[in-house]
Amino acid sequence: xxxxxxxxxxxxxxxxxxxxxxxxxxxxxxxxxxxxxxxxxxxxxxxxxxxxxxxxxxxxxxxxxxxxxxxxxxxxxxxxxxxxxxxxxxxxxxxxxxxxxxxxxxxxxxxxxxxxxxxxxxxxxxxxxxxxxxxxxxxxxxxxxxxxxxxxxxxxxxxxxxxxxxxxxxxxxxxxxxxxxxxxxxxxxxxxxxxxxxxxxxxxxxxxxxxxxxxxxxxxxxxxxxxxxxxxxxxxxxxxxxxxx
Amino acid sequence: xxxxxxxxxxxxxxxxxxxxxxxxxxxxxxxxxxxxxxxxxxxxxxxxxxxxxxxxxxxxxxxxxxxxxxxxxxxxxxxxxxxxxxxxxxxxxxxxxxxxxxxxxxxxxxxxxxxxxxxxxxxxxxxxxxxxxxxxxxxxxxxxxxxxxxxxxxxxxxxxxxxxxxxxxxxxxxxxxxxxxxxxxxxxxxxxxxxxxxxxxxxxxxxxxxxxxxxxxxxxxxxxxxxxxxxxxxxxxxxxxxxxxxxxxxxxxxxxxxxxxxxxxxxxxxxxxxxxxxxxxxxxxxxxxxxxxxxxxxxxxxxxxxxxxxxxxxxxxxxxxxxxxxxxxxxxxxxxxxxxxxxxxxxxxxxxxxxxxxxxxxxxxxxxxxxxxxxxxxxxxxxxxxxxxxxxxxxxxxxxxxxxxxxxxxxxxxxxxxxxxxxxxxxxxxxxxxxxxxxxxxxxxxxxxxxxxxxxxxxxxxxxxxxxxxxxxxxxxxxxxxxxxxxxxxxxxxxxxxxxxxxxxxxxxxxxxxxx
Numbered sequence: 001x002x003x004x005x006x007x008x009x010x011x012x013x014x015x016x017x018x019x020x021x022x023x024x025x026x027x028x029x030x031x032x033x034x035x036x037x038x039x040x041x042x043x044x045x046x047x048x049x050x051x052x053x054x055x056x057x058x059x060x061x062x063x064x065x066x067x068x069x070x071x072x073x074x075x076x077x078x079x080x081x082x083x084x085x086x087x088x089x090x091x092x093x094x095x096x097x098x099x100x101x102x103x104x105x106x107x108x109x110x111x112x113x114x115x116x117x118x119x120x121x122x123x124x125x126x127x128x129x130x131x132x133x134x135x136x137x138x139x140x141x142x143x144x145x146x147x148x149x150x151x152x153x154x155x156x157x158x159x160x161x162x163x164x165x166x167x168x169x170x171x172x173x174x175x176x177x178x179x180x181x182x183x184x185x186x187x188x189x190x191x192x193x194x195x196x197x198x199x200x201x202x203x204x205x206x207x208x209x210x211x212x213x214x215x216x217x218x219x220x221x222x223x224x225x226x227x228x229x230x231x232x233x234x235x236x237x238x239x240x241x242x243x244x245x
Numbered sequence: 246x247x248x249x250x251x252x253x254x255x256x257x258x259x260x261x262x263x264x265x266x267x268x269x270x271x272x273x274x275x276x277x278x279x280x281x282x283x284x285x286x287x288x289x290x291x292x293x294x295x296x297x298x299x300x301x302x303x304x305x306x307x308x309x310x311x312x313x314x315x316x317x318x319x320x321x322x323x324x325x326x327x328x329x330x331x332x333x334x335x336x337x338x339x340x341x342x343x344x345x346x347x348x349x350x351x352x353x354x355x356x357x358x359x360x361x362x363x364x365x366x367x368x369x370x371x372x373x374x375x376x377x378x379x380x381x382x383x384x385x386x387x388x389x390x391x392x393x394x395x396x397x398x399x400x401x402x403x404x405x406x407x408x409x410x411x412x413x414x415x416x417x418x419x420x421x422x423x424x425x426x427x428x429x430x431x432x433x434x435x436x437x438x439x440x441x442x443x444x445x446x447x448x449x450x451x452x453x454x455x456x457x458x459x460x461x462x463x464x465x466x467x468x469x470x471x472x473x474x475x476x477x478x479x480x481x482x483x484x485x486x487x488x489x490x491x492x493x494x495x496x497x498x499x500x501x502x503x504x505x506x507x508x509x510x511x512x513x514x515x516x517x518x519x520x521x522x523x524x525x526x527x528x529x530x531x532x533x534x535x536x537x538x539x540x541x542x543x544x545x546x547x548x549x550x551x552x553x554x555x556x557x558x559x560x561x562x563x564x565x566x567x568x569x570x571x572x573x574x575x576x577x578x579x580x581x582x583x584x585x586x587x588x589x590x591x592x593x594x595x596x597x598x599x600x601x602x603x604x605x606x607x608x609x610x611x612x613x614x615x616x617x618x619x620x621x622x623x624x625x626x627x628x629x630x631x632x633x634x635x636x637x638x639x640x641x642x643x644x645x646x647x648x649x650x651x652x653x654x655x656x657x658x659x660x661x662x663x664x665x666x667x668x669x670x671x672x673x674x675x676x677x678x679x680x681x682x683x684x685x686x687x688x689x690x691x692x693x694x695x696x697x698x699x700x701x702x703x704x705x706x707x708x709x710x711x712x713x714x715x716x717x718x719x720x721x722x723x724x725x726x727x728x729x730x731x732x733x734x735x736x737x738x739x740x741x742x743x744x745x746x747x748x749x750x751x752x753x754x755x756x757x758x759x760x761x
Contacts, residue, residue: 010669013716014679020718036722039672047669049618051640051654052662058670066672144620173577177617182704184615186265189708190273190581191617220709223694 002032002121003072007110009081010042011212016077019212022239023077023113029239030121039066045084050179053092060092061099067110068102073120074110077235078212079142080178082112087145112142113235114210118151124158129241131161135204137195137218138171139211152210152234159237167207168198174209176217188217196221199229210234259588259600261611272412272583276404279411280574286517287571294513306510307629309503310565314555320464320497321546327467331529333542340549341373344491348375349382351489351543352454359384359453359487363445365471365478366390367458368568369491369547371403371590372603375456386456389445389477391438398425404584404592406570407515412583445477455481455539459492460567461507462544465500469527469544472511474518479525488530488539493547495564507567510627515569550603553648560635563598565628570595572622572632578615587612594622598635605649606642613639679716680740686714 004027008020024034044059063085067074076082089103117123134156142148156164175181175191182188195218199207207222209215209231219231291299313320325335336351338344352359362384364370376397379386388397392410396403398421403409410418415432422430428440457478461470469490471478482488498504512518531538555561573579573593584592589600589609597616601609613636622632639647644659646652668674689695694710697703705711723729 008718010675013718014682014714015712017715017717017721021721024722036719041669041672041675044666044669047662047666049637049640050658050662051613051637051642051644052659052666053641053644055662055666058666062670062672140617140619140621144624171621173617173619173621175577175617177619180614180617181708182701184262184265184578185704185708186262187578187581187615188617191577192708194577194581216712217709220694220711224709 004032004034004075004116005067005070005072006034006036007040007067007074007076007081007085008036009076009078009212011216012077015216016212016233019077019233019235022233022235023075026126026235026239027075030117030123030126032121035070035072037066037070043081043084045081045088046178048084048088057092060089060103064089064099064102064106067106072109073116074106075113075116076110077113077210077233079112079114079139079146079148080211080213082110082115083141083145085110112146112148112210114142114148114152114155115146117155117238118148124154126155126158126238127241128158128238129160130237132205133163133165133203134206134208134237135165135167135199135202136170136208137167137174137199137214139209139214140173142210143171152208155234155238156208160241162237165202165204167202167204169194174214174217174221176211176213178213181217192217192221196225196227200227204229206230206232206237208232208234208237258607259609259611261586261588261615264586264588265582268582268586271414271417273581275414276411276583277580279405279408280580283515283517283571283574287514287574288517290513290517290519293519294509302506302509303627303629305506306567306627307565309499309506310567310628311562313497313499313503314495314561314564317494317497317552317555320499321494323464324462324467324497325546327464328529328542328544329467331467331542332532333467333529333544336543336545338491338545338547338549341547344373344545344547344549345375345378347545348379348456348489348491349384351487352379352384357453357487361448361452362386362454362456363448363452363481363485364388364390364393365455365457365481366393366409366473367456367491368403368406368590369458369493370456372493372549373491373547375491384454387445387448387452389448389481390473391441391475391477394441394445395421398422401585402590405573406568406591406593406595408570412585445480449477449480449484452481452485454487454489455483455485457482457488457490459490459496460511461504462492462497463499463501463504464497467528469525470504470508471523471525471527472508472521473525474516474522476523479523482525482527483538486539487541487543488527489543489545490527491545491547493549494551495566507628511567511569514571514625514627554602556648557638559631560598560602560638562630563595563602563635565630566595566599567628568595569627571625571627575621575625577617577619577621582615587615594632594636595630598630598632598639601639601642601647606639606647607650607653610639610643610653613637613643676719677740677743679714681744682714683716684744 027034042059043063044056048056086107093100093103174195175188209218328335336347376386388394395410404412415434419430419432459469460472512521530542572595576594579593587596591599597612601612616636618633620633644654690713693713696710698706720733723733
């Protein structure tokens with residue numbers, strides 16, 4: 001049986017409990033056995049991206065302590081965190097150390113959820129039903145970090161009743177950018193407002209944002225202008241409808 | 246925002262946040278109109294090449310540029326030899342000051358006595374603040390690229406690497422022409438260009454010196470290559486009796502074959518053209534009096550921090566840049582703030598990695614943070630510069646210091662990072678934090694959102710509300726098994742006791758403070 005170690009991520013845990021619950025439901029429905037490794041915190045990306053590399057080491061070591069002793073795939077509801085663990089951890093630790101070996105080993109089995117569905121389980125139709133007009137925002141680290149351009153949309157297209165409509169400037173950043181959003185709030189807002197305008201212009205009832213940080217940003221932006229459009233994680237849509245059987 | 250800011254004598258710390266707060270509202274739409282147009286034409290010419298072939302070209306461009314900058318000493322010597330052989334003079338300038346001095350010495354040397362100079366567009370001369378320096382020295386120096394001509398009139402620096410006046414509307418340019426040239430200027434771009442052309446034609450003929458930069462320098466032949474669309478570059482480099490080119494040492498390419506690859510990448514990425522209107526090859530001055538062209542040709546090779554950039558194995562790839570400007574066009578930050586916010590000659594993603602390396606992070610440490618790390622720049626870059634990777638490298642230099650100066654990260658941020666790192670390294674502390682946040686937020690919570698948070702988190706809520714903290718997943722997960730349920734009950738009792746304890750402690754401290 002395929003095993004998934006849930007890497008819930010700090011933003012996922014603090015802000016998106018419903019998404020995490022849906023992730024468990026979805027994976028279990030697809031026959032994946034989920035585990036929640038105890039002791040996980042944050043991968044350290046916010047510190048690293050702020051330039052604080054030595055301060056990143058403690059959360060990174062903690063992550064390796066927690067996930068290093070697990071078996072099977074490590075699955076996150078975030079492309080950004082998966083990308084960080086996969087591409088950055090191996091270079092954080094000097095080659096030849098036990099930690100480096102562990103970082104390389106865990107990096108190879110860490111996946112973002114869309115990627116896990118598309119490249120490991122190789123499913124397109126997860127048996128979901130979601131009768132709404134839906135548009136898709138390509139979050140940067142899922143798109144460019146992990147190279148998932150078509151996969152999320154293919155998963156959406158297989159959902160019963162779902163009408164996928166194009167989003168103008170789909171691949172343009174939403175303005176989140178982690179620390180960027182608080183270092184330069186005015187610029188972050190301008191980029192976000194442009195994204196929100198495009199979402200509203202698309203005519204969709206729901207916008208899919210598969211990255212917790214971007215979901216906070218876009219959902220907040222939509223709430224700010226009182227938009228009826230709902231921002232949802234891809235997982236929430238794929239988990240809805242109770243399955244094909 | 247005056248041009249003098251670009252001269253190294255007067256460099257002050259670049260305050261990006263303050264700069265973006267002063268962006269005029271008409272600017273982003275004006276910038277976006279141009280960048281959208283460029284990206285559209287780029288997409289169609291890249292499509293014609295085909296994605297696979299384009300990726301091959303990009304890789305070839307990257308590899309040959311990397312090869313060149315890692316063997317720069319070899320190619321620069323070859324270049325010097327061949328420029329000299331062709332009858333040109335080569336000068337080496339360590340920094341901006343030296344480069345300016347050399348230009349002036351050439352202008353005043355011998356019997357030249359230069360009074361009027363015409364300039365082709367050049368980012369290197371923007372970088373060294375040449376115009377103001379020459380004007381101060383009594384040499385009338387006029388920009389002849391239309392965009393540069395406009396911004397020189399306006400007294401500002403370029404807001405884009407290849408379209409320096411992109412921030413202005415045609416109405417703004419007409420008003421500027423009326424004010425500065427005293428002519429009746431309509432808002433029609435063609436008529437505005439005609440006004441500039443008439444003025445420039447006289448200047449070309451009267452100039453004693455033409456100044457240019459270069460897009461490339463071919464080492465094998467000693468050839469200066471200028472890619473342009475207006476023809477002013479040819480005027481500047483052929484009409485006056487003296488031609489002085491100021492070029493960064495990073496612009497050298499080994500041979501014509503390498504140049505061929507870069508000439509396929511540059512115009513397509515920059516303006517979406519298969520080829521620009523003019524691609525000029527200049528090898529030395531004229532050979533005989535019967536030929537056209539200048540009697541004298543001088544090439545000033547500018548270092549100005551470039552050899553220092555070469556020392557970092559990752560950040561050195563900054564020097565692969567061929568100045569096409571596509572990273573500006575795709576950058577969501579640039580598109581919303583324009584070029585002047587970056588505070589120096591180079592803007593956008595390339596500016597955000599080049600300027601902090603040229604000036605040091607003490608001066609330009611704001612710039613590596615002026616990016617959401619979305620990666621669009623790296624995806625479009627024709628020579629595959631890993632811009633986000635270099636941005637991260639430079640952010641680290643802000644924290645740790647760089648070869649130019651000390652660390653410049655704020656002490657407050659440092660403390661926050663230290664505390665953050667420790668907390669995230671201790672799972673019990675982290676988990677306690679997630680639960681405490683749920684309690685602390687209660688007075689601020691409204692309909693599942695936190696609409697207003699105290700500083701520094703107000704930097705988030707000033708733009709959009711924050712979702713309420715709600716770490717419940719572990720409880721839910723544990724509740725799925727009997728042992729987990731017991732564990733949850735015990736945890737809740739413990740946490741409840743802790744919260745009550747903390748509240749009691751706070752109340753006691755408060756009461757004590759009041760009674761004093």
